[in-house]
Amino acid sequence: MNDQTTVMNKNYQKILERFPHDVQVDEREGYSGLLIEANQLLSIMETLRDEYEYDFLTSVTGVDYLPDEKMEVVYHLFKSTGGSILEVKVQVPRSNPVVPSLVGLYPGASFQEREAWDLLGIRFEGHPNLTRILMWEGFAGHPLRKDWIETFFEGDVKPYEDRWPEGKVSKVETTNPYGKNITYPDGFNPETWIPDSEDLLFQGSTVVKVEQEETGIETEQLVVNLGPQHPSTHGVFRMVATLEGETVLDLEPVMGYLHRNHEKIGERNTFSMNMPYTDRLDYFCSMSNNFGYALTVEKLLGEKYQPPERAQYIRVIMAELTRILNHFMAIGFFLNDLGAYFTPALYAIKERELILDIFEAVAGSRMMCNYYRFGGVVRDLPGGIEEQIRKLVYDRLPRQTDEMDRYLVENEIVIGRSQDVGILTPEQAIAFSAVGPVLRASGVPYDIRRADPYSIYDRFDFDVAVRYHGDVYDRFLIRFDEIRQSIRILQQAIDDLPEGEILANKPAYKFRIPKGESYGRVEGPKGELGYYVVSDGTDNPWRYHVRAPSFINLTGLREMCLGEKVADLVAILGSIDIVLGEVDR
Amino acid sequence: MKGFGILKGLGVTLKHLVDTYVEDIKAGRDRYYTEDGVRQRMTSDTKGIFTINYPEERLPLAEAFRYVPFLVYDEGEDGERSIRCTACGICSKVCPSQCIWIERAEDPETSKPLKTPAEFAIDIDLCMNCGFCAEYCPFDAIKMDHDFELAVYDRIDVNIHRKERLLKPASYYASIRPESYALEQKAKAEVAARKAARRGNR
Amino acid sequence: MPNELNKPEYNIPPGMEGTVAITTLDRIYNWGRRYSVWPMFFGLACCAIEMIATAGARFDMARFGMEIMRPSPRQCDLMIVSGTVTKKMLPQVVRLYNQMPEPKYVLSMGACASGGGPFKRGYNVVAGIDKYIPVDVYVPGCPPTPQALLFGLMKIQEKIDNQSIKHVSWYQDQQDEGIPVPVLGPDLIDLRDFPKLMEKEQDKEVQA
Numbered sequence: 001m002n003d004q005t006t007v008m009n010k011n012y013q014k015i016l017e018r019f020p021h022d023v024q025v026d027e028r029e030g031y032s033g034l035l036i037e038a039n040q041l042l043s044i045m046e047t048l049r050d051e052y053e054y055d056f057l058t059s060v061t062g063v064d065y066l067p068d069e070k071m072e073v074v075y076h077l078f079k080s081t082g083g084s085i086l087e088v089k090v091q092v093p094r095s096n097p098v099v100p101s102l103v104g105l106y107p108g109a110s111f112q113e114r115e116a117w118d119l120l121g122i123r124f125e126g127h128p129n130l131t132r133i134l135m136w137e138g139f140a141g142h143p144l145r146k147d148w149i150e151t152f153f154e155g156d157v158k159p160y161e162d163r164w165p166e167g168k169v170s171k172v173e174t175t176n177p178y179g180k181n182i183t184y185p186d187g188f189n190p191e192t193w194i195p196d197s198e199d200l201l202f203q204g205s206t207v208v209k210v211e212q213e214e215t216g217i218e219t220e221q222l223v224v225n226l227g228p229q230h231p232s233t234h235g236v237f238r239m240v241a242t243l244e245g246e247t248v249l250d251l252e253p254v255m256g257y258l259h260r261n262h263e264k265i266g267e268r269n270t271f272s273m274n275m276p277y278t279d280r281l282d283y284f285c286s287m288s289n290n291f292g293y294a295l296t297v298e299k300l301l302g303e304k305y306q307p308p309e310r311a312q313y314i315r316v317i318m319a320e321l322t323r324i325l326n327h328f329m330a331i332g333f334f335l336n337d338l339g340a341y342f343t344p345a346l347y348a349i350k351e352r353e354l355i356l357d358i359f360e361a362v363a364g365s366r367m368m369c370n371y372y373r374f375g376g377v378v379r380d381l382p383g384g385i386e387e388q389i390r391k392l393v394y395d396r397l398p399r400q401t402d403e404m405d406r407y408l409v410e411n412e413i414v415i416g417r418s419q420d421v422g423i424l425t426p427e428q429a430i431a432f433s434a435v436g437p438v439l440r441a442s443g444v445p446y447d448i449r450r451a452d453p454y455s456i457y458d459r460f461d462f463d464v465a466v467r468y469h470g471d472v473y474d475r476f477l478i479r480f481d482e483i484r485q486s487i488r489i490l491q492q493a494i495d496d497l498p499e500g501e502i503l504a505n506k507p508a509y510k511f512r513i514p515k516g517e518s519y520g521r522v523e524g525p526k527g528e529l530g531y532y533v534v535s536d537g538t539d540n541p542w543r544y545h546v547r548a549p550s551f552i553n554l555t556g557l558r559e560m561c562l563g564e565k566v567a568d569l570v571a572i573l574g575s576i577d578i579v580l581g582e583v584d585r
Numbered sequence: 586m587k588g589f590g591i592l593k594g595l596g597v598t599l600k601h602l603v604d605t606y607v608e609d610i611k612a613g614r615d616r617y618y619t620e621d622g623v624r625q626r627m628t629s630d631t632k633g634i635f636t637i638n639y640p641e642e643r644l645p646l647a648e649a650f651r652y653v654p655f656l657v658y659d660e661g662e663d664g665e666r667s668i669r670c671t672a673c674g675i676c677s678k679v680c681p682s683q684c685i686w687i688e689r690a691e692d693p694e695t696s697k698p699l700k701t702p703a704e705f706a707i708d709i710d711l712c713m714n715c716g717f718c719a720e721y722c723p724f725d726a727i728k729m730d731h732d733f734e735l736a737v738y739d740r741i742d743v744n745i746h747r748k749e750r751l752l753k754p755a756s757y758y759a760s761i762r763p764e765s766y767a768l769e770q771k772a773k774a775e776v777a778a779r780k781a782a783r784r785g786n787r
Numbered sequence: 788m789p790n791e792l793n794k795p796e797y798n799i800p801p802g803m804e805g806t807v808a809i810t811t812l813d814r815i816y817n818w819g820r821r822y823s824v825w826p827m828f829f830g831l832a833c834c835a836i837e838m839i840a841t842a843g844a845r846f847d848m849a850r851f852g853m854e855i856m857r858p859s860p861r862q863c864d865l866m867i868v869s870g871t872v873t874k875k876m877l878p879q880v881v882r883l884y885n886q887m888p889e890p891k892y893v894l895s896m897g898a899c900a901s902g903g904g905p906f907k908r909g910y911n912v913v914a915g916i917d918k919y920i921p922v923d924v925y926v927p928g929c930p931p932t933p934q935a936l937l938f939g940l941m942k943i944q945e946k947i948d949n950q951s952i953k954h955v956s957w958y959q960d961q962q963d964e965g966i967p968v969p970v971l972g973p974d975l976i977d978l979r980d981f982p983k984l985m986e987k988e989q990d991k992e993v994q995a
Binding site: 134135136138139140143150151152153154171172173177178179180181182183184185188189190191193195228229230231235236256257258259260261264265268276277280283284345346349350352353366367368580581584 | 828829830831832833835836837839840843844845858870871873874875876879883902903905906907908909910911912913914915918929930932970971972973974975976977980981983984985987988
């Protein structure tokens with residue numbers, strides 16, 4: 001720890017010397033990083049990117065410090081060659097929160113800045129399209145602000161007072177005049193109210209006539225709407241594509257159809273209550289989600305809560321099984337998107353079921369495992385499960401991976417549909433903050449398990465899977481590579497699994513979480529899954545933010561799709577492998 | 586050669602098809618509608634048909650499996666029920682979706698709180714099956730059920746499970762979670778033995 | 788006892804029970820419908836994954852004649868509302884429901900769809916799809932396991948069995964006009980709440 005801090009301080013020192021007036025070290029209790037004046041943000045960030053190699057902006061988010069009347073924008077920077085974090089923060093007055101937009105420097109900030117505008121009302125000056133992203137245009141208020149109250153408000157924090165000892169069961173709907181989750185702002189008159197124009201996109205396809213400059217021929221541009229109910233969008237995602245003939249001229253991803261307010265609910269929850277909610281972020285990979293959140297809070301809790309050896313191994317085993325499960329499903333659904341109606345997906349589901357049997361026996365639920373706890377895992381592996389896992393990772397999974405490989409990889413239709421389609425160059429991938437298989441398929445060997453090892457990943461012998469074309473086919477192939485590497489890790493982990501305790505502390509539901517902030521990240525199956533948690537010393541997090549890999553990977557979607565044919569849209573989206581629970585949160 | 590990849594893929598599907606019949610012939614009648622057959626189809630060497638024919642066959646549930654919570658009561662010898670719950674309120678405090686309402690009973694004369702719930706309600710339209718209530722209950726009074734056949738035509742009142750519906754005997758708990766039940770009984774016996782020993786020392 | 792099974796609710800003269808065409812027709816009609824319920828390929832959230840698992844090899848909805856999941860509402864009989872319905876998504880859900888041809892059934896899968904579930908207090912969550920479209924069967928659970936969903940689907944089949952061709956709404960003269968699609972304003976606007984909204988507005992004016 002100390003070594004790292006000194007290295008970091010050296011870094012800070014250089015920057016501090018360079019900008020003596022505009023940069024300060026964040027010296028609040030439990031915080032780290034740099035505080036920057038808003039008007040100098042752009043030039044300092046440019047220096048950081050170009051001279052200090054902090055070229056990878058993973059996360060942008062805001063925090064509402066209501067008692068201080070301040071809004072803070074937090075940037076988490078990394079180097080794409082690996083290494084630890086640099087946090088940069090900008091504080092602006094809460095009454096007029098304006099921050100220069102970083103989209104010009106880091107295009108990957110685009111969606112995240114829109115999200116911060118949508119939910120916190122921080123305006124990013126210079127953003128090319130600062131509109132709401134998760135809620136709809138015209139929604140009243142910025143819901144993540146601390147003084148914004150939702151309709152079914154029952155108390156600032158859980159547990160609610162009326163549950164015990166005089167708990168009279170009632171439905172919270174009864175407190176609302178409409179019996180629904182609805183409130184209107186004062187002075188709202190439905191008769192004079194004008195709907196927002198975004199609705200026009202629903203009305204059907206729009207035709208724009210364009211005269212071609214060279215030939216003088218008049219052509220038509222067509223706006224086509226895919227989703228939110230569309231079999232290929234993997235849930236409730238919507239793409240508005242402008243086509244000329246079959247060529248995609250423009251593409252606007254629209255999301256928020258599954259925005260379940262994880263962050264608002266998370267700030268009302270206690271720290272431990274958030275664990276089962278993380279299951280529902282990326283609902284394929286609940287174990288990985290648990291892992292990330294547990295690591296983040298353990299960072300705040302300190303050394304005492306470091307999980308014992310056996311728990312560390314179990315954690316890794318579960319996380320890697322999740323990765324295999326996720327990649328099998330990603331391959332299956334991707335083939336669905338290409339038109340191989342359901343057979344590959346059925347084979348994938350079969351393997352998934354066998355892994356889910358293990359999850360059910362270990363954690364109690366097939367999908368929503370809720371298995372990790374701060375300082376370990378909730379219960380030990382039941383009898384016989386070790387043997388079952390061993391059989392899977394030594395026999396079944398390698399065999400089935402090879403079979404899937406035989407079945408799909410050389411298929412000429414798959415190759416024809418996906419090779420040289422939707423190319424993302426390494427420079428673009430880094431600029432768009434792409435993570436996980438999408439980044440690695442573009443030739444950037446960045447895997448957090450290697451670049452910034454967490455838990456016990458530094459003990460295992462495995463390769464970081466990389467492919468170099470950055471097209472859809474490579475993003476498809478890299479999932480096979482990653483399954484094979486995960487199997488390698490699992491074989492080592494199950495062989496070395498020690499006996500011992502599984503929890504560092506006594507089981508507890510209340511924790512004394514020290515004041516401070518913490519950004520924890522894991523290499524989830526879809527990429528860097530980060531949690532940013534701010535604790536104010538109470539039982540509930542002051543801020544709970546999820547840096548969702550699927551969401552940020554979509555930033556590059558438009559770039560990948562431009563100039564491709566409309567049928568490729570579906571393949572490109574499938575190759576990114578998104579889960580809407582995580583995109584919209 | 587063009588088309589070879591597709592042929593290879595078709596070979597894989599064909600193998601799956603043939604496997605089904607080969608397995609059927611190999612296993613004979615025992616393959617379907619028997620417990621061994623179901624278990625075999627759940628192992629990692631399973632081949633051919635993978636289907637569990639619910640409702641005739643059922644997937645054996647793992648002991649840890651959790652669905653909605655229920656309350657455990659111990660049966661006395663003459664059939665009277667003693668509810669384990671002491672209305673301490675921990676489950677309602679840890680519940681992430683706050684779906685548990687507990688009304689603590691009061692002594693009708695002194696109006697002092699009693700260690701038993703007068704009413705206990707769980708809104709299963711809120712419950713997220715996370716199992717925190719069972720995990721943190723210090724009295725082993727609330728447990729997660731294995732019964733998943735809960736589909737109903739109307740939810741408003743039906744899906745609020747009140748005390749009467751939630752209560753299930755300890756024998757039922759022992760039948761769905763034999764291992765945890767045995768562990769708990771053992772721990773309880775130890776505590777009782779220790780108490781008895783201490784009393785003896787005095 | 789066919790008349791007990793099918794309850795035709797006709798005044799059938801004594802001695803004629805079981806020979807009247809309508810009971811037999813009901814049975815054939817319902818038998819045909821119960822084994823060809825096509826669900827919509829319509830996933831909302833986590834529960835959708837369990838719905839797909841139900842369609843997968845292990846649980847295999849095809850055994851119930853439900854193997855064909857269609858993404859287009861025009862070809863579906865059953866809408867499985869599989870997951871959290873958000874306010875932003877609700878207009879589309881209602882529109883999909885309106886586009887389904889009769890006879891149509893709705894199965895609300897999971898706690899979220901039934902009553903908001905763990906996300907009920909979220910500002911963008913519809914606490915119960917039954918406030919907007921009629922629901923036939925609720926399957927509790929978060930998420931319901933595939934077997935629990937199959938049990939719910941069997942409940943739908945049971946419901947179909949108990950319907951009589953004489954009373955079913957889709958052969959009545961008065962046809963349902965569909966449900967008004969909610970609009971996204973400063974918050975979700977259900978057009979059926981309009982009178983109530985106006986009333987409140989007038990109250991305020993009176994007070995002022």
